[in-house]
Amino acid sequence: MQDTASHAQLRARVLDWLAGQGPAMQALLRKVVDIDSGSRDEAGVGAVASALRERLEAAGVAVQCEPVPGYGVLLHGQVPGAGEGAPILLMGHMDTVYPAGTAARRPFRVEGDRAYGPGVADMKSGLVMNVFVAEAFARCGGLKTPLQLLFSCDEEIGSQATRERIMAKARGARAVFNAEPGRVSGNLVTSRKGSMVVEFEIEGVAAHAGINPAAGASAIDALARKILALHAFTDPATGTTANVGVVQGGVVPNMVAPHARAELDLRFTSDTDPDLLLARVRAVVEEPSLPHTRGRITAARRTLPMRPTPEPLLALYQRGAKSLGFEVQGEFTGGAADSGLTASVGAPTLCATGPVGGHAHTEREYCELATCVPRAQAVALAILDHP
Template identity: 75%
Template sequence: MSDSAMLAQAAGKVIDWLGGQQAEMQALLQRIVDIDSGSRQEAGVTAVAEVLRARLEAAGIAVTLHAVPGYGVCLDAQVRGSGDGAPILLMGHMDTVFPAGTAARRPFRVEDGRAYGPGVADMKSGLVMNVFVAEALARFGGNGSPLRLFFSCDEEIGSSATRERIMDVARGARTVFNAEPGRVSGNLVTGRKGSMVVEFEVEGVAAHAGINHAQGASAIDALAQKILALHALTDAERGITTNVGCVKGGIVPNMVAPHAQAQLDVRFTADTDVDALYAQVRAIVEAESPPRTRGRITAMRRTQPMARTPDALLALYQRGAQRLGFAVEGEFTGGAADSGLTASVGTPTLCGTGPVGGHAHTEREYCELSTFVPRARALALAILELR
């Protein structure tokens, strides 16, 4: 039998097997959605990893869990290929944005073909899809390159504890498919903004608001002025947005506030001079306005923008999707993800390969269950075509 015939036979078996896994996929999704695994919830993240490890190991796939103190674990799994060389990397993250107790308050449920629950789209459905694709290839083969799954544990808070490990894994990979949710349109993600979160505080001078008002210097006044200046850095044409999303300050209403603090979110494109942008932010924060107030940055974390997916990689996925009867395009999104890290080291990266979902990070978050099997099949075909 020729190589092409053997590949076609393996592809047929993979496609057929995945076609019968809808119920199993949903069952596994329910198990991990009903586990709280917010960022820094070590036990919950580890519990999700253990559930996924059990499924992979039952299929004969070697799994290693790497401890990340304070955050949980990273899951690292390997599926052999018929050849040697760099592996194809399937990425995901096991942490969510939701606090402990969320899963008990609103557990996994299905209504009108949509699954709901904390992290159901972002990105537990993508984890499940990757696991089933890996199992299909472990069962039936056909992949020339080895396959590697790497699921991290702190993506939702900027991957500070795992970014170096993720970049090292990506440097050794041939291609990356990151199973963040497919867009509501059904499209894939071929470019992302980077993000920068800046935490800062302002010190003022306390005074009685009625008796000694002029002797005070309000930290809240200073913070308000800084917020206006920071928001003025937004430049839609250049793809830059700034948003102070959290503020806190003061002690009581009749005291000129001696202290205030805030958190700033900045989004930017791969064309942005981020160091220059950060210098502008810092100058605003540290400006003494009004007099006798002082601002300082207390923390900063940054995610990389995702450089554009190579056209050839998008086209490869599109060919498989077309064979399966659906069409996808690539689109740019303002959301940041670990695909920015993998693209930053030069590894061709395609993101948003997970099942379609929407309203991430909210109580309305959902996953379109009907997209599970088609997206898994399309991913599998893309992997098989990478010879």
């Protein structure tokens, strides 16, 4: 075990190196923000991975890109430690919610202390931060056990293609730091809701809306009734929310609609049984809201809730942050993330360790550039001081 003097020297080397990396972080952030990498954009996600890989390999970090057909790649990286114990894992996702062409239409820009652009907060700044934390240890040494990177490619659509690999990577990890954007307050996220998206369709019976409407059965009418029933699932007491956010249906205004479809978003806490919740949704969808109509679920995907961060891991980060001059608390949020997957396999997980940002998934999305270096330093200290 390192003595106190050598540990203090190592801390100083790591912190000093990171302190000088603000401009380089911003340059890499500009590069990756200006690459469209929406979910299922294989080429775009691959280009982001290549940009990050180039920086990592130049610093001597071993990197492997694992193909995920239809989505891009998983980026794996590792900085070896003095021992071969359980690793610490730095996580992030390379996909965004934005369609192709967004980066050309509104590329990376800086106004005052904020950077703007598609995915700048969620979560390309977190990826960049993790790259520089890994590089700091590759250059300065001092790791007791391995430090691993795992950057995924389909988080924004529920990690269906990568969840098993993420969970396998996290099993047995000493700690997981997921670099989702820090809250607007600067706080971390210590628990999250899970989410479920359910797609369903309704079949009705077509008829002329003016001549013989009674001969038809409106799929849109049936859908409207189901939406009301599904929205009634929202329950502040249990933390469950339900929102039908997409609806489509009908053919022309003077035809009783023969079909309709919708997409339902559900959010729930770790106290909720998601299988039971899905069964309740299925009962509403399949119930004949109107005679001669029929409903069925066509797809369902879910993310797991993030169980609370163990107090010692939060306290470890807080001590390092306080030594750097800022304080943070842990927050609960309704947003879902891959941290739910890692926490579900027992890995102590802390989320939203990335630079502070806001307005994710909108044209106003921003990153507070002044937080990039200190948040990187705080994660580095948590790694160094982890028992």
